[in-house]
Amino acid sequence: MFTSKITKIVVNILIILFVENIFADDVFDGVSPQLGVIISDDYIEQVDFVVMPSGEGLPKGSGNALTGKVLYNIHCMACHGPDAKGGINGDLAGGHGTISGPIPKKTVGSYWPYATIIFDYIRRAMPYQSPGTLSNNEVYALTAYILNLNGVIGEDELMTAQTLPKAKMTNSEGFIWAYSPSE
Amino acid sequence: MKKISDNINFAANNGLLDRRFILKAGLGIGGGLMSASALSSEGKDRLPWMKQPGMPMGQSGPSRYEEHIKREGVGSQPGTTGSGASRTPIEHLDGIITPSRLHFERHHSGIPDIDPAQHSLLIHGLVDRPLSFSMESLARYEHVSNIQFIECSGNSGAMISPKPLQRKASNLHGLVSCSEWGGVPLKILLDEAGIKPKGKWIVASGSDAAMMSRSVPLEKIMDDAIIATHQNGEPLRPSNGYPMRLFLPGWEGNACVKWLRTIKVTSGPSMTKDETSKYSDLRDDGIAELFTFPMGVKSVITSPSFSLNLAGPGIYQIKGIAWSGSGRIKNVELSADGGKTWAEALLDEHILPKALTRFRSAWKWDGAPATIMSRAIDEKGNIQPTREQWFVGRAKNTFYHFNAIQTWGVNTAGEVNNVYL
Numbered sequence: 279m280f281t282s283k284i285t286k287i288v289v290n291i292l293i294i295l296f297v298e299n300i301f302a303d304d305v306f307d308g309v310s311p312q313l314g315v316i317i318s319d320d321y322i323e324q325v326d327f328v329v330m331p332s333g334e335g336l337p338k339g340s341g342n343a344l345t346g347k348v349l350y351n352i353h354c355m356a357c358h359g360p361d362a363k364g365g366i367n368g369d370l371a372g373g374h375g376t377i378s379g380p381i382p383k384k385t386v387g388s389y390w391p392y393a394t395i396i397f398d399y400i401r402r403a404m405p406y407q408s409p410g411t412l413s414n415n416e417v418y419a420l421t422a423y424i425l426n427l428n429g430v431i432g433e434d435e436l437m438t439a440q441t442l443p444k445a446k447m448t449n450s451e452g453f454i455w456a457y458s459p460s461e
Numbered sequence: 462m463k464k465i466s467d468n469i470n471f472a473a474n475n476g477l478l479d480r481r482f483i484l485k486a487g488l489g490i491g492g493g494l495m496s497a498s499a500l501s502s503e504g505k506d507r508l509p510w511m512k513q514p515g516m517p518m519g520q521s522g523p524s525r526y527e528e529h530i531k532r533e534g535v536g537s538q539p540g541t542t543g544s545g546a547s548r549t550p551i552e553h554l555d556g557i558i559t560p561s562r563l564h565f566e567r568h569h570s571g572i573p574d575i576d577p578a579q580h581s582l583l584i585h586g587l588v589d590r591p592l593s594f595s596m597e598s599l600a601r602y603e604h605v606s607n608i609q610f611i612e613c614s615g616n617s618g619a620m621i622s623p624k625p626l627q628r629k630a631s632n633l634h635g636l637v638s639c640s641e642w643g644g645v646p647l648k649i650l651l652d653e654a655g656i657k658p659k660g661k662w663i664v665a666s667g668s669d670a671a672m673m674s675r676s677v678p679l680e681k682i683m684d685d686a687i688i689a690t691h692q693n694g695e696p697l698r699p700s701n702g703y704p705m706r707l708f709l710p711g712w713e714g715n716a717c718v719k720w721l722r723t724i725k726v727t728s729g730p731s732m733t734k735d736e737t738s739k740y741s742d743l744r745d746d747g748i749a750e751l752f753t754f755p756m757g758v759k760s761v762i763t764s765p766s767f768s769l770n771l772a773g774p775g776i777y778q779i780k781g782i783a784w785s786g787s788g789r790i791k792n793v794e795l796s797a798d799g800g801k802t803w804a805e806a807l808l809d810e811h812i813l814p815k816a817l818t819r820f821r822s823a824w825k826w827d828g829a830p831a832t833i834m835s836r837a838i839d840e841k842g843n844i845q846p847t848r849e850q851w852f853v854g855r856a857k858n859t860f861y862h863f864n865a866i867q868t869w870g871v872n873t874a875g876e877v878n879n880v881y882l
Contacts, residue, residue: 314592366539378747403671457752
């Protein structure tokens, strides 16, 4: 009887010690169990698609609208129409001057603020059925072609990581941020 | 015998009953409808399914009599099957949880079939230690779980139509759903990676074929963003981002990147196609607003609604859902006379921040034309606008973040239509 009471107390103390030990602060106060595995720069290079408006993230390579037109007619025209107008999946050109009018027509040319977005989006997602099949040179050329159709650059202007961020879109001043950081 | 109408308290004109009015009417009508075939031995009542053992267990889904309750308005861009949406059948649901199979969808290049063993979350950019997390390791991190809504900012976009479109509540407003989302607070993972002082935003990219990408301010990420791995208790459905998605409570659905693969910490936004070309809010002065993240306060009467017509004068339950990206719903007001008089609806017990809240009220329809509408107010004092107020300052054809009051008109035949006041 007496010994069993002692055993109980000892067990309780052990439980308290044990519980306190395993439920240490690092489990419950949000500190990480640190299981992340360091990834190499080479691997990051493979998975990083982010392009910034400054041009950061744009790869090496180049292309102009003349080559872009040929590629466009092969890979894109079926869905976006000849000269990027009138296709089943949306115009990529035209609509200029409509954005502040009664019926705004948003296209890459009339609406988009930065030319870098065109490269970023084509590289990620187009052509729709087979994304990831175009080379960087081809993506630059297609970007140049869409810019040229919208009167942003000439047909032989070479788009590269240096020149693309400088191509000034017609509506580049047309945006403000609804979000403001609280600091 | 006392008639029900003797002790009804009306709370607003045209039949809106006090929210404490509890429905006892109608009892006693259904009894006695026994058909001869239901009789078994000794004249006792047995319906067909009471006469033999039922189906085996472990296999059943929803009743076959409810098979019409499925995602509505399934549509994709011409020539594609993966660039479009499907909607939650809100007019057929009750409570605040959306069954996962009925959760709305908005995808940009289909639903990827991801092998979790080959999937990991990669955090890189302006961090001290770029890190990779496998599904197994994430399971060992602290998890949180919250009931919260997710709404596509294009929800209710059809309401900008100059003429009211006659569509079901789901087809008008069904790009909203509410689930119990479980996962790892992203802050823990970013702290482990160590954010460099210049890091102010993240760019989240999915591993769908479009590599859907959105920029999100770190402030939100460190506040309450999670890497969601669970939805309503089970692993995410593929249509909701399996094996993991970004979840940003109260913020527009598009930013909650599904099939999340990489998070790059950056100094500013990347200005992706889906935060500039799309999901930006054009004003009538030609300036467009970027990064309208929180979803506005909103409510919809889901019943009665278009296609759920009234059978004849009498007592009905008005019910619907209300939500706000800024916190809890404080109250929902109902009008049955086109906004002249309002009564408070009864809110179900679960009034959670950034979650759907269920409201109800009893209504005595007298058979005359009626105009019913709901207006939600959240705990921050935001009030759901009228349609007219919503349009102020916006371009005519901008449709994101539509949260104006929905009005249903009931005609003498009991038909319910979408009407503009």
